[in-house]
Amino acid sequence: MTRTLEILDRLVAFPTVSRDSNLELIDWVQALLADAGFEVTRIWSPDRTKAGLFARIGPNVDGGICLSAHTDVVPVDGQLWTRPPFELTDDGDRVIGRGTTDMKGFLASALATAERAGQGKLSFPLSLSISYDEEIGCVGIQQMMPELRNLIGTPRLVIVGEPTSMQVATGHKGKSALNVTCHGQAGHSALAPDFVNAIHVAAGFVTKIQGLQDRLKSGAVDKDYRIPYSTVHIGKISGGTALNIVPSETQVALEFRHLAETPAREIESEIRKIADDVSQAYPCAPKVDVDVVNSYPGLDIEATKPIVTWASDIAGTPKTTKVSFGTEAGFFSQLGLDTVVLGPGDMATDGHKPDEGLAKSELISCDRMMDQICSSLRG
DSSP states (O other), X not given: OHHHHHHHHHXXXXXXXXXXXOHHHHHHHHXXXXXXXXXXXXXXXXXXXXXXXXXXXXXXXXXXXEEEEEOOBOOOTTOOOSSOTTSOEEETTEEESTTIIIIIHHHHHHHHHHHHHTTSOOSSOEEEEEESOOTTTSHHHHXXXXXXXXXXXXXXXXXXXXXXXXXXXXXXXXXEEEEEEEEOOOEEGGGGGGSXXXXXXXHHHHXXXXXXXXXXXXXXXXXXXXXXXXXXXXXXXXXXXXXXXXXXXXXXXXXXXXXXXXXXXXXXXXXXXXXXXXXXXXXXXXXXXXXXXXXXXXXXXXXTSHHHHHXXXXXXXXXXXXXXXXXXXXXXXXXXXXXEEOOSSBHHHHTTOTTOEEEHHHHHHHHHHHHHHHHHHHO
């Protein structure tokens, strides 16, 4: 574990908050992988302020393992940290620092494994997919995918190393984020009944969305999830400019998270129908607009597949799970690749929190799994 901790110390020191560049970290990681003998491809963001990497070592054959991680972390603004967030602090049986759990701990273990893999002959390839902007809706992997799909080949398994307490996760819900614009008519508040109030339009929309949630709750169910049905959530409403002006526009930000059994297009269609129904109630105002801002696919792989059993064996945790948070795994699954989520740390305990930390025992378990991956690649 010593080398993994050394690498983790370097990774945490790069303050790769999603709003900022990750290029210093990428430079350092690319050099490490190149020195280990990997063929490394840098995949730039459209504005070239960030980048991801795809690295591969071993024979050009099918099979092997792909390890997937993201480099960005959530902000520390407004959080009360008792330790420096961008310095790795040894706290006995834990290490503390932003990104230790989500998910630089896994990346450190993967990079230490990459160095070991380069020291001997492999019968099957090892590859690493390293992305950016995962924390703002899996944006980076979407931008990388046109190039990545031509590089990744057909690994036996893709392991996305988000924190699962080293338990194999076979699924998570897909997610779509939408912005809804409700229109009204501006006017003096003394004459408010003569105008359409955009906030009233939004209130009607929100009420109908509550009804949609009730229908989703009585629909498809997957009891492996803590919330076993698809959900719709309104997170922000903004409208109006002054108390004495009838609002002409109100913005409603919402998301839905859907089970594999409930395709995103079905829920989106329901939301658009609600918007149309609300618009008909206010014929003097422009129609309610619905725009999809971002979306990512869910993951759903059969827990009984032999490759899942193998992953559970090398992780040392025989029981599989499904996670409530989203990951990049669905993008690999859409390529037809068997994919699981599996990594050190507990999102509920440490993810996105002040004094985020990671138990050393989790890193030891992850390193042990990586050793078995290396052994399997040597044939």
